[in-house]
Amino acid sequence: MQRQGDIVLGFDPMDEIHAEFETLLARTLDCADHELIARLEALTAHLRAHFAAEDAWMRDTDFPPGQCHIDEHAAVLRSADEVLPLVAGGQPGVGRSFVQELAKWFPSHADHLDSALAAWMSKRRFGGKPVVLHRKPKASPSVGMPSETPR
Secondary structure, three states: OOOOOOOOOOHHHHHHHHHHHHHHHHHHHOOHHHHHHHHHHHHHHHHHHHHHHHHHHHHOOOOOOOHHHHHHHHHHHHHHHHHHHHHHHHOOOHHHHHHHHHHHHHHHHHHHHHHHHHHHHHHHOOOOOHHHHHHHHOOOOOOOOOOOOOO
């Protein structure tokens, strides 16, 4: 999973929802088994609101590839609805697997589907695509290379 806050698409309402999702996801990934069901319930509630907001933006603005995106949201929610009773019934491993898969799924979903929606929404609102600047990650020093240059 990318570090929290790495997924910024340039449409503030979506970026705020994504930041909240990343926080809840990280908390769920790192929680103890006795906290898992409560964290999954909170994560699922967030997903319902998150996807409802994006689905409404797509419908309200006639986003051309919207149905594919909406269908993907629905599939994730169906999975969450299947996982919750299993975890409540004493199968935390199912919940952990689901959360790990969400962590793998989300960056690609955001890069492909959400970024297109963010561009669409920004173009409609501001007349152009968003510009998103990312800091270049610091390079780690090579093995065997001195950390400082000689003087």
